[in-house]
């Protein structure tokens with residue numbers, strides 16, 4: 286749609302000065318009439334924006350096409366100049382006419398007009414107004430995952446994009462651009478069938494044993510790729526991550542959110558405080574969906590200490606084949622959590638190997654008691670999805686999607702989650718024995734040992750014990766158990 290003659294879309298920048306006034310005027314009417322919804326905008330901000338646009342204060346850059354921008358960022362977090370917002374990544378969304386979707390971390394009280402500066406191959410730059418789509422889930426925090434939508438034109442083949450809150454005196458060479466990803470659409474022949482998106486790693490998380498066990502179980506279930514966003518982690522886990530990256534299983538994205546904001550360690554603003562829910566978990570999950578939209582047939586969204594486990598099928602492939610055949614229109618499968626308290630141990634001690642005792646972290650094979658599902662309360666869940674049917678996601682459910690959603694019965698598929706106890710009053714007898722994980726032990730135990738051995742985790746810990754003046758006898762004991 287074009288607001289006026291000679292005024293290409295809503296981009297006034299590329300025009301001659303004479304028709305500029307007319308274009309701005311028409312654009313104003315265009316915004317008001319076509320609907321970028323101003324009701325959410327505080328009055329002062331609206332005035333601020335209007336005064337910026339007053340023709341007498343405008344100094345438009347006459348022609349941007351011969352400027353070549355030098356800065357294409359590889360960072361995952363880029364501040365938007367003169368605002369409180371941050372750019373994360375940009376994707377072409379083929380489901381809405383190739384509109385560019387920029388995933389951002391957006392300060393909710395800093396709403397003002399924003400403009401997309403789109404680099405079009407061989408065509409210079411296209412400037413359009415950004416439509417602001419704030420995700421509905423924010424758990425009360427001031428910063429929130431938000432999509433900025435930039436409409437393009439048929440003659441523009443968009444390659445990069447950035448956001449500005451000015452419509453005039455654009456200094457293109459100084460601006461930082463995001464590459465536009467997903468430029469090609471694909472409906473089959475994906476590189477992977479299953480990819481896991483693990484949102485955020487932060488603090489000094491060093492739960493090596495549970496992580497290695499989890500990845501090795503996932504590999505047995507048919508997972509080919511795991512994507513993780515790393516803010517920080519403990520020293521041993523860092524080695525494990527590098528190992529899996531070299532092996533090709535793990536794709537790591539650096540996520541230094543703590544250098545820009547004061548991220549919350551929890552999910553509830555009233556209690557946990559901070560700028561942003563759980564180190565930006567909602568943002569990274571949404572980024573993971575778009576990043577893998579044309580790379581993976583299905584995505585699993587779960588936390589680092591969770592395994593989405595088929596209870597009746599040997600692999601995820603078989604599970605999804607069945608689910609999808611029975612429910613062809615479903616693109617979102619909601620999987621209920623099963624909690625295995627890490628303080629309750631099996632009696633037999635069958636997998637309580639001494640060599641695993643010296644590895645930091647939880648041995649999930651020791652925990653075979655799970656809590657019964659509470660009736661009439663909210664039970665957390667995680668998601669298996671066809672990413673091409675999802676627009677926006679939260680942690681336990683999706684926010685916007687095409688197609689249908691199915692709650693998968695827990696006896697068909699559940700999340701195995703070994704963690705702190707939730708229902709403290711229950712005695713061991715009231716818990717349910719669930720040895721599902723043991724079915725994988727034949728391959729799982731040697732695979733886990735192989736990783737820990739290759740990494741030298743056993744030796745490292747023994748050396749540490751030795752330096753600490755551990756009595757010789759104990760050390761040799763450790764060396765013995767360290768070599769399975």
Ligand SMILES: *[C@@H]1O[C@H](CO)[C@@H](O)[C@H](O)[C@H]1NC(C)=O
Nearest residue numbers: 354356357404405406444445
């Ligand atoms: C952005 O795209 C345009 C058009 O393809 C190109 O001329 C420009 O160099 C690109 N900018 C960066 C930073 O790569």
Ligand SMILES: *[C@@H]1O[C@H](CO)[C@@H](O)[C@H](O)[C@H]1NC(C)=O
Nearest residue numbers: 475476477478509582602606
């Ligand atoms: C994905 O699954 C299909 C069968 O549904 C199989 O033919 C194909 O080889 C699998 N792709 C990969 C990368 O494993």
Ligand SMILES: *[C@@H]1O[C@H](CO)[C@@H](O)[C@H](O)[C@H]1NC(C)=O
Nearest residue numbers: 515516517518523526527537
């Ligand atoms: C994870 O992030 C921390 C902090 O930036 C960094 O020191 C570490 O090398 C990263 N680890 C990996 C495997 O990328």
